[in-house]
Amino acid sequence: MLDIKQLRQDPDWAKAKLAARGVKPETIDDALALDEQRRRIIVQTEDLKAKRNAVSGEIAAKKRAKENADDQIAAMRAVGTEISALDQQLAEVEAKVTHILVRLPNFPADDVPMSMDEADAREEYKWGTPRTFDFTPKAHFELGEDLGILDFERAAKVSGSRFVYYKGAGARLERAVYNFFLDEHAKEGYTEMITPYLVNNDSMFGTGQFPKFTEDVYSITNDGEPLTLIPTAEVPLVNYYRVEIVPSEKLPVSFTALSPAFRSEAGSAGRDTRGLIRMHQFNKVEMVKFCKPEDSWTELKKLVHDAEDLLQKLGLPYHVITLAAGDASFTSAKTNDLEVWLPAQDRYREISSCSNCTDFQARRAQIRYRDDNGKPQFVHTLNGSGLAVGRAVAAILENYQNADGTVTIPEVLVPYMAGQTVIVPEG
RNA sequence: GGAGAGUUGGCAGAGUGGUAAUGCAACGGACUCGAAAUCCGUCGAACCGGCUAAUACCGGCGCACGAGUUCGAAUCUCGUACUCUCCUCCA
Numbered sequence: 001m002l003d004i005k006q007l008r009q010d011p012d013w014a015k016a017k018l019a020a021r022g023v024k025p026e027t028i029d030d031a032l033a034l035d036e037q038r039r040r041i042i043v044q045t046e047d048l049k050a051k052r053n054a055v056s057g058e059i060a061a062k063k064r065a066k067e068n069a070d071d072q073i074a075a076m077r078a079v080g081t082e083i084s085a086l087d088q089q090l091a092e093v094e095a096k097v098t099h100i101l102v103r104l105p106n107f108p109a110d111d112v113p114m115s116m117d118e119a120d121a122r123e124e125y126k127w128g129t130p131r132t133f134d135f136t137p138k139a140h141f142e143l144g145e146d147l148g149i150l151d152f153e154r155a156a157k158v159s160g161s162r163f164v165y166y167k168g169a170g171a172r173l174e175r176a177v178y179n180f181f182l183d184e185h186a187k188e189g190y191t192e193m194i195t196p197y198l199v200n201n202d203s204m205f206g207t208g209q210f211p212k213f214t215e216d217v218y219s220i221t222n223d224g225e226p227l228t229l230i231p232t233a234e235v236p237l238v239n240y241y242r243v244e245i246v247p248s249e250k251l252p253v254s255f256t257a258l259s260p261a262f263r264s265e266a267g268s269a270g271r272d273t274r275g276l277i278r279m280h281q282f283n284k285v286e287m288v289k290f291c292k293p294e295d296s297w298t299e300l301k302k303l304v305h306d307a308e309d310l311l312q313k314l315g316l317p318y319h320v321i322t323l324a325a326g327d328a329s330f331t332s333a334k335t336n337d338l339e340v341w342l343p344a345q346d347r348y349r350e351i352s353s354c355s356n357c358t359d360f361q362a363r364r365a366q367i368r369y370r371d372d373n374g375k376p377q378f379v380h381t382l383n384g385s386g387l388a389v390g391r392a393v394a395a396i397l398e399n400y401q402n403a404d405g406t407v408t409i410p411e412v413l414v415p416y417m418a419g420q421t422v423i424v425p426e427g
Numbered sequence: 428g429g430a431g432a433g434u435u436g437g438c439a440g441a442g443u444g445g446u447a448a449u450g451c452a453a454c455g456g457a458c459u460c461g462a463a464a465u466c467c468g469u470c471g472a473a474c475c476g477g478c479u480a481a482u483a484c485c486g487g488c489g490c491a492c493g494a495g496u497u498c499g500a501a502u503c504u505c506g507u508a509c510u511c512u513c514c515u516c517c518a
Binding site for chain 1: 482485508
């Protein structure tokens with residue numbers, strides 16, 4: 001959530017920033033007009049309330065002295081009616097302001113391409129050289145089905161499209177990959193977490209999924225408050241400190257967690273219909289950081305580095321891009337995507353998204369620390385995939401495939417595969 | 428799923444209709460070469476608004492959360508959440 005005070009302070013700047021994210025300038029004007037109305041009502045009610053408190057004290061004094069206080073009580077009645085009328089007005093205006101405010105995306109950072117077009121992402125650099133094949137590389141799903149380690153058909157029978165069974169060496173590979181990721185993050189000082197996979201509405205609001213993106217998630221209810229299947233471990237990790245003041249000496253805090261991520265993929269019908277790229281349920285190792293505002297850009301660099309490190313150790317070619325303002329997630333001020341090379345698609349595909357959300361989530365979720373003056377301030381939050389596990393498996397299968405249809409295990413994963421060095425067809 | 432008890436400031440803990448005791452901690456000061464102890468003083472964190480150079484001042488708000496009753500609610504009523512105990516169930 002944005003700070004209404006910041007909008008008030010420099011409306012033109014705010015309008016320019018948000019225009020790149022598709023927000024109409026009139027929306028800001030509306031919010032500010034309502035905000036002014038709101039403050040006017042507050043001044044009126046607070047004057048009346050101060051009066052009420054004073055008269056109420058007089059009544060108490062008179063009652064104690066066993067005197068008659070009928071005049072004061074009559075006055076209280078009159079003031080009370082006025083106050084409740086104003087309170088009602090205030091509630092209505094506040095609801096309107098809030099309605100707008102919670103739907104405004106974060107301000108893009110200064111070095112983000114100010115465009116609504118996905119294609120205007122900026123490539124920062126490349127790592128590795130895509131391998132040249134002396135045969136036609138198969139797609140990962142083809143390899144997986146031929147090797148008998150991925151089963152999409154039975155998953156479709158059991159659950160539906162965009163689900164998968166990993167089987168035998170496939171399951172083992174998935175497990176090897178995420179264990180490798182988690183171990184590497186532990187070396188970099190991340191605290192490993194296992195989180196709830198079902199979260200409440202306040203948590204979904206805190207990280208910015210609600211109220212705007214209810215369509216994208218699976219919600220379930222067990223005869224009461226609805227719960228949502230997490231679309232990313234970012235939700236339970238960031239909300240860990242919701243409505244708390246984090247001791248400043250703990251900052252920066254770095255968490256990592258493996259979790260399944262559940263996404264309805266509404267609106268992406270027909271895209272990536274085959275394979276592991278776009279699933280309703282997939283495993284992801286997530287990294288989350290909480291830090292002081294002055295450190296967040298350095299921490300973003302570290303986050304990107306920690307994600308890159310995994311790809312480098314796996315020997316997978318990738319590039320790093322900075323997303324255009326209009327393409328970054330709702331909460332993000334700046335997002336760096338890592339895109340890994342997929343030979344069968346002959347292009348880079350997103351495998352990690354690292355974002356600095358500045359104080360946007362912290363304001364929603366009320367996560368603060370005390371600055372040097374002891375005053376509570378919002379922390380900055382960052383999140384990044386480190387990495388999407390299914391997509392990493394897909395990249396490994398495609399990049400490490402051999403002409404005979406077998407797949408060589410990347411060296412760093414061999415210990416995690418109990419010494420297995422190659423995946424051969426299994427029954 | 429059933430029964431009961433509870434939730435007050437950083438912590439402890441009073442307060443059953445008149446506007447949040449007290450202790451500890453914290454902060455400021457005195458004493459001291461300095462510290463401890465002692466003494467004096469301040470003190471509910473957060474939030475909102477006004478006025479601002481201001482983290483100063485004024486006011487609102489504030490007793491788990493939300494409604495209600497009342498001139499007035501920590502206190503009475505209803506609902507919700509969470510914690511604890513016992514039973515039931517369960518991996």
